[in-house]
Amino acid sequence: MxxxxxxxxxxxxxxxxxxxxxxxxxxxxxxxxxxxxxxxxxxxxxxxxxxxxxxxxxxxxxxxxxxxxxxxxxxxxxxxxxxxxxxxxxxxxxxxxxxxxxxxxxxxxxxxxxxxxxxxxxxxxxxxxxxxxxxxxxxxxxxxxxxxxxxxxxxxxxxxxxxxxxxxxxxxxxxxxxxxxxxxxxxxxxxxxxxxxxxxxxxxxxxxxxxxxxxxxxxxxxxxxxxxxxxxxxxxxxxxxxxxxxxxxxxxxxxxxGGKAPVVVFEDTDIAKAVEDIATAGYFNAGQDCTAATRVLVQESIHDEFVAALAKAASETKTGAVDDEDVLYGPLNNANQLKQVKGFIERLPAHAKIEAGGEQVGEKGYFFAPTVVSGLKQDDEIVQHEVFGPVITVQSFTDEKQAVEWANGVEYALASSVWTKDHARAMRMSKVLDFGCVWINTHIPLVAEMPHGGFKKxxxxxxxxxxxxxxxxxxxxxxxxxxx
Incomplete structure (x- = not known):
């Protein structure tokens, strides 16, 4: 019937x-x-x-x-x-x-x-x-x-x-x-x-x-x-x-x-707090947000510890039915978007490593697992282009100069965030990051009184x-x- x-x-x-x-x-x-x-x-x-x-x-x-x-x-x-x-x-x-x-x-x-x-x-x-x-x-x-x-x-x-x-x-x-x-x-x-x-x-x-x-x-x-x-x-x-x-x-x-927000994490950051907030800001609404925290640049001295913590957070993040109050996000919006997200994962270069997720979830609907991909280079497709899905990429940078170069090295310029306890560094980064919004030690809050909009593409x-x-x-x- x-x-x-x-x-x-x-x-x-x-x-x-x-x-x-x-x-x-x-x-x-x-x-x-x-x-x-x-x-x-x-x-x-x-x-x-x-x-x-x-x-x-x-x-x-x-x-x-x-x-x-x-x-x-x-x-x-x-x-x-x-x-x-x-x-x-x-x-x-x-x-x-x-x-x-x-x-x-x-x-x-x-x-x-x-x-x-x-x-x-x-x-x-x-x-x-x-x-x-x-x-x-x-x-x-x-x-x-x-x-x-x-x-x-x-x-x-x-x-x-x-x-x-x-x-x-x-x-x-x-x-x-x-x-x-x-x-x-x-x-x-x-x-x-x-x-x-x-x-x-x-x-x-x-x-x-x-x-x-x-x-x-x-x-x-x-x-x-x-x-x-x-x-x-x-x-x-x-x-x-x-x-x-x-x-x-x-x-x-x-x-x-579109957006491809850099999330720049320095070595003096509280890793546990940063991971918790970044995972939420990256996976909320299935990552279907132009400001989503899905492109993480983390200083090399804490890279391995950060990736391990982020992969664990991803494995504990839940997607599922609309009436389940424990889920953080629902499905991708449509079949074409699911195909696009899958395509990014299927085309990952050999040097990339899937630390968590990477696959469709469930037998019906367009659900995709919370995903973490590490080992990426600046010119990789998944770094340069908007995935618009629950996929967080991680790159390792050496110093502030390289972090700025890589953060700005995309065609998008909507939003960004900096994670550090060093106030002077946060101020320097907020000046040179070429994005319409720079969050410091947070990512994604918006208020009616402040503008939302970007530069470049x-x-x-x-x-x-x-x-x-x-x-x-x-x-x-x-x-x-x-x-x-």
Whole structure:
């Protein structure tokens, strides 16, 4: 007997709709490997409708005073708390994530981030008005950019949707967002929440729209004539394609792309504490995090002791079912990602050594064992490229100079960490590490008040913080004559 699949739909101009041409794609639960829903495979007609709705809603939303937009966002945050269990269930099914971890590690920061941007809406900053030429007064207006086309990833579909819509709406923009084709469920639920708040408070329905689909749908959104800005969190390849597409009509682009975070461990580090924290930061969310602590550089004098401790920590780290409160992470998100992670392991050079893990786990779903690989060289594929899985690599360095050279010697530049008791060394390293974030004796904490974003092929633009908020605004100079 076949179980009927749940039907997810687009959310356009306050209504849930199927794709105009009726096309759908199956959505698979990565914990089981079985489909549980269908979602629209949206085309140009659907994208046109969503963009038209967002464009029509923009003037009224733009012209609201910030306090009114703040009320909407605060109400959305309240509703997220009220419907937390629904969101948790949707995200767990979306991604196979452990329920307890979604409840403790995702819902609270998401609510906090929405409330942060609600406050940011009322704290726009700019140079003070003044006379910079005799007889004239200049003022600065900071305005919303317009309609924002946003593409969210599959590793944190719910939280990344928040990182995108919250600053955009707070600044006075309207939104058309596309979730990944593998994880649309939680974004569709967010549309239901936001739509109900907009209705209750009497605001235009087209302020927030969700269009489900694949890469082609995303391309249609980015190339559409209506959006003034395109924002994507995804792979380097996807980001480069978005930047190229957006360049055709000079759209603004906001890119948060891949990472290959170096974790530089010096010989004076408390090994036991460092291993515990690094293992958690490397394996959390199955390593599917652009900032994951998966590239460890450890000073040669403590290398063997560190590797042994890390391998033991890996063997004690558990992956498994969503309702098991003892697991640290769930499955990889999809069959292609499982294949990619396996490929990195299969192509390891002869000088590499698998210290722990290295294989798929279980008879169903896309689970992969916590893995440690040592004996690696700087130019090895697994060192240079993002695995995006629960695989931690370890290299041995001799001195601070070599550590910096190897840490910076990749195309990514999102996040990094330094582990040492030497304050001066920590300060030197934080200066020369070419990454958007440098953690010292920790790895992966984020707060709404501080920016998240990288350099080089990790993209440009910031998420979170006042800097992320300002990315969704434009600056206008207004000059008036004092002669009337």
């Amino acid at each position: 076949t179980t009927a699949l749940r039907r997810l739909r687009n959310y356009i101009d306050g209504e849930f709709r199927d794709a105009a041409d009726g096309r759908t794609t199956e959505v698979v639960n990565p914990a089981t490997g079985e489909p549980y829903a269908t979602a629209p495979l949206s085309g140009s007609t659907d994208v046109d409708a969503a963009m038209a709705a967002a464009e029509a809603a923009f003037p009224a939303w733009r012209d609201l005073i910030p306090a009114e937009r703040q009320k909407v966002l605060l109400k959305i945050a309240d509703r997220f708390e009220e419907r937390a269990e629904d969101l948790i269930a949707a995200e767990s099914e979306n991604c196979g994530k452990p329920i307890a971890l979604v409840r403790s590690e995702e819902i609270p920061p998401m609510v906090d981030q929405i409330r942060f941007f609600a406050g940011a809406a009322r704290m726009l900053e700019g140079r003070s008005a003044g006379e910079y030429m005799d007889g004239f007064t200049s003022i600065i207006r900071r305005e919303p950019v317009g309609v924002c086309a946003q593409v969210a990833p599959w590793n944190y579909p719910m939280m990344m949707a928040v990182w995108k819509f919250a600053p955009a709406l707070a600044a006075g923009n309207t939104v058309v967002i596309k979730p990944s084709d593998t994880t649309p469920a939680s974004t569709v639920l967010i549309a239901d929440i936001i739509g109900s708040v907009l209705d209750e408070l009497g605001h235009p329905r087209g302020v927030f729209n969700v269009v489900c689909g694949d890469r082609e749908t995303g391309r249609l959104m980015v190339e559409h004539k209506v959006p003034a800005m395109a924002s994507i969190t995804g792979s380097v390849r996807a980001g480069m394609q978005v930047a190229e597409s957006a360049s055709k009509d000079l759209k603004r682009v906001h890119l948060e792309l 990790s993209g440009y633009g910031k998420d979170l913080s006042a800097y992320g908020f300002e990315d969704y605004t434009r600056i206008k100079h207004v000059m008036t004559s004092l002669d009337g």
